[in-house]
Amino acid sequence: MVLPTYQAPVLMVDGVVLQLIDERLHVLLIQRANEPFRGMYALPGGYIVAGETTHFSLARILSQKADICVEKMAIIEQLYTFDTVARDPRGHAVSVTYMGLGYQLAFTGQPDAHNPRFVAVDELPELAYDHAEIIAYAHDRLKSKMNYTNVVFALLPKRFTLTQLQSAYEAILQRQLDKRNFRKKFLSLDTITPTNEYFRDGAHRPAQLYEFNVQRLANFAKDF
Amino acid sequence: MVLPTYQAPVLMVDGVVLQLIDERLHVLLIQRANEPFRGMYALPGGYIVAGETTHFSLARILSQKADICVEKMAIIEQLYTFDTVARDPRGHAVSVTYMGLGYQLAFTGQPDAHNPRFVAVDELPELAYDHAEIIAYAHDRLKSKMNYTNVVFALLPKRFTLTQLQSAYEAILQRQLDKRNFRKKFLSLDTITPTNEYFRDGAHRPAQLYEFNVQRLANFAKDF
DNA sequence: GCAAAAGTGTTCCAGATACACCCATGA
């Protein structure tokens, strides 16, 4: 292959891995081991190697730096490519960013040098680089997708109650929804099916469990 | 700056420049001067140099290879980053793609070695690389944006008739719209304002001219 | 006066919103 003779920007990938914990949206962060921004929290990310797709590079990096397995995520989707010259103080770095969504994502091994943890998106610490902007971008994208796709399936267990479903919507859209209208509308979308199982949890009526009809991203027939 | 010691993919940018010609959507193509795909039509694109944003690189490349000035376009927006390893037969090339929209975009100088021309998107020749896929992606994005933004302003002159506006929608959405409903709905969006001028054109009633309230991308208050 | 495009209203239906009480359970 012919290499360009001039100097190219460095190509990187960063991942915004989101999940719901205690009915709040959390994002995966690592603590930077080196300068710049040493000690600060940042999105997991790293260099792309020729022959690796950006998606594959991200999987490798998430596994190495954040101890998180991409296979466990239900959706990974490319977000945007951030390329401002000043975003990395070391030099021009172009970063392809991804959003990953999952349920009960857990660290597979021992505590790691990068100290990965999930942090609530409404309580973020100061972040390295332009990573706060990238997380906001991911959150916005997710908010939009909640309105016209079944993306929420990626954040819930296989079986869930309507209350859980509504709570996921409320956590991500950051506003309260009317229970009766929510149920009526969602059931009219033909996206979920009731099972014969019930979830018992404390001194109150048990909740019926539902399943998604498809476990991959699809658009609603109509808007949500 | 510390360069990575491994080999990185080549970073490129490609532009999907769209405009309406004779009420049909056209895309800017150039003819490849070199292998691979020599002689075939392709999107204008090229290498990104460190210190240039992808947006700036695109402006340079469009000017050099396609004789088109980015300043004349009303909107340029990043689309997606294509990165499959096999998309370039010479080796791994990651391409950041943009969509540019304008009105009466014209070549500034003499016919060029790259033979740039605007081709109707529904009559594309066979294209180099994955460029047909990229154009389809841009068209899809544009279709969506027509429904919830004023993006159509970028494809029309400053003053336009409602018939022109509707024709732009029909060309891009690829379906017929009802004239009365279209006008009623668009006027209710508070996005355009009538002027006192009329457009006379042949043996029929003249058409009132309208202007966009804002000449930058904005979301409709409600859906279209 | 005729050909051609501009312009205009009403009816009907579906989906959105607002809103309050009974049900099933465990302690």
Add this chain to the structure above:
DNA sequence: TCATGGGTGTATCTGGAACACTTTTGC
């Protein structure tokens, strides 16, 4: 029996879709 969260229906309003004729002009 009581505290807790699960589950349900109606009335109203708004926006979307379907649909055909009159107006203004140039020739």
